[in-house]
Amino acid sequence: MKTISLMSAKGGCSKTTTSINIAVGLSKTSKVLLIDLDPQGNSSKRFFANYMELEGICELLRKEKGYEECIYHTQFENLDIIPSKKNLFVLKKEMLYASHGIQQLKLKNALDPIRRDYDYIIIDNHPDIDLLISNALMCSDMVIIPVNPDADSVELSDSIEGMNLTLQNIREAIEEGEIPEMQFRILLTMTDNTKASRVFEDYLRSVYGDYVLNSCINYQSAPVKNKNKSGGFVIEKNDTRIGNSYKALVDEIRSIS
Ligand SMILES: Nc1ncnc2c1ncn2[C@@H]1O[C@H](COP(=O)(O)OP(=O)(O)O)[C@@H](O)[C@H]1O
C-alpha cells in the first residue's frame, strides 16, 4: 500500500491533471483512492459535475459523516474518490485555531481504517504551505513535485521556486521529527521542443539526478482541455502522445519500491 501526494507550492504546474491521470492509470490493475485535498475541488469536478453538493473530505475530517457517505465510486471500476469543495477553506481555519488535538494528524487518522482497502492512495494538493499540506505529508510515503518550464531561465521560474519551497517544507518537517523519511520525485510536465524546456530538463537532471522521474509529460493542450467527452482523462486516449506519456509514468511509479 502506498500513499502518493502531488505537491508544489506553485499553482498551474499540473498537479491535478497528473493526479487524476495516474489515479485512473493505476486503477487498471490496482485498487485506488483519489483524495481531493484542494478546496477548489478541481479533481472532484472532473468526476462529478455536482461535486458542490457532495459530502467529502471536510465532512470526513470533521467526523460529521462516515466513510460510506464520503467515498464515491467513479466510472472507473477500481477507482474511488473523496471529493472536496470550498468548505475545506473553513476547516483549514478551524484547524488553525483549534485548542485541542494534533491537527496535522487528522487525515492520517481518518485514513488508517481504510488504508488496507487500497493499493494506492493519491492526494491532489493545493499550492499553499499550510495545515492541509502538513496533513498530507504526515500520511504520504512519496511526494511527486511537478515542474513545468514556465520561464526562459530556471532563476526566473515560479515552478522551480514552488519545488524548492516544497522541498524545504519536507526537509523541515523531517528535521523537526514530524514525519519520517520520505521519498520524493520530480516530474517534468508540459515539456515541448523549446530551448526553455531543454534548459529545465538539463538543470533538474544535473542537480537532482535519479530523483527526477524518467518519464516527462509533454504539453498537449487539446486533449487535456477537451473535458466534455473524456473528463480530461488523457491516459484513456491511446492515440495521443500525452496519453502514452502518462502510461509510461504509471509504469515507472509502479516500479519504484
Ligand atoms: N500536459 C499538459 N498539456 C497542456 N495543458 C496542460 C497540461 N497539464 C496541465 N495543463 C493545463 O494547465 C492548467 C493547470 O493544470 P492543473 O493540472 O490544473 O495544475 P495545478 O493542479 O498544479 O494547478 C490547466 O488548465 C490544465 O488543463
Ligand SMILES: [Mg+2]
Ligand atoms: Mg490543482
